Amino acid sequence: MRRVLVLRPQPGASATVGRAREHGLDPLAVPLFEVEPVAWSAPDPARFDGLLLTSANAVRHGGEQLERLRGLSVYAVGETTTVAARAAGFGVGAVGDAGVDRLLASVAPDLKLLHLCGADRRQPQQPPQEITPVVVYRSAPIESPDLSSASGSIALIHSPRAGRRFAELVRDKGSIAVVAISDTAADAAGSGWQSTHVADEPSDEALLALAARLCNNPDPK
Numbered sequence: 001m002r003r004v005l006v007l008r009p010q011p012g013a014s015a016t017v018g019r020a021r022e023h024g025l026d027p028l029a030v031p032l033f034e035v036e037p038v039a040w041s042a043p044d045p046a047r048f049d050g051l052l053l054t055s056a057n058a059v060r061h062g063g064e065q066l067e068r069l070r071g072l073s074v075y076a077v078g079e080t081t082t083v084a085a086r087a088a089g090f091g092v093g094a095v096g097d098a099g100v101d102r103l104l105a106s107v108a109p110d111l112k113l114l115h116l117c118g119a120d121r122r123q124p125q126q127p128p129q130e131i132t133p134v135v136v137y138r139s140a141p142i143e144s145p146d147l148s149s150a151s152g153s154i155a156l157i158h159s160p161r162a163g164r165r166f167a168e169l170v171r172d173k174g175s176i177a178v179v180a181i182s183d184t185a186a187d188a189a190g191s192g193w194q195s196t197h198v199a200d201e202p203s204d205e206a207l208l209a210l211a212a213r214l215c216n217n218p219d220p221k
Contacts, residue, residue: 001026003149004211008158009033009139016204023212028149032165033139037061040136042068048114050075054100056084058116061137077103099202100124120161151175154211163189179211
């Protein structure tokens with residue numbers, strides 16, 4: 001069986017490895033980035049109707065400034081983000097499991113949302129809500145990650161930034177199959193790979209299901 005490289009930062013990498021094993025895959029975590037907090041000040045919560053959280057990292061690294069925002073309802077993308085928000089004492093008003101754009105399309109258009117986000121992020125596409133982004137964390141590149149097992153593998157690309165960095169670091173691109181969480185992530189990885197595939201929806205589960213199909217069929221439909 002082909003090895004599956006999990007390139008996302010910890011602790012997400014370990015979570016994906018666990019899910020990959022449930023799919024019968026042979027995963028190896030090789031994070032390309034390390035998530036770290038960024039100094040920030042919480043704005044006046046009275047200006048907003050809720051918090052938009054697209055990553056659990058915003059809660060993990062938000063620090064003591066989160067306390068000021070505890071009364072705002074959370075609009076969360078993904079189960080992991082939802083669990084982190086609830087564990088931190090936030091109430092969750094809505095959850096989306098297929099990306100931020102679908103979540104925003106499902107909630108009231110007149111909301112004013114504070115988006116606690118990372119320094120490198122994808123902007124929502126023409127959201128009907130008024131969204132104010134505040135950076136609370138960033139992903140710093142890990143120097144010289146051990147990619148000695150990359151040759152012949154299936155590489156899971158969770159973000160455009162990971163796609164670009166992976167393409168810069170590996171040499172034997174022609175033996176590696178790229179499985180990307182979105183078209184944008186696949187485009188960032190560029191060309192020259194053995195094959196490139198995009199998950200049906202932007203979720204970890206869809207990414208792993210595609211990787212599993214690829215292990216059993218070199219040209220999954």
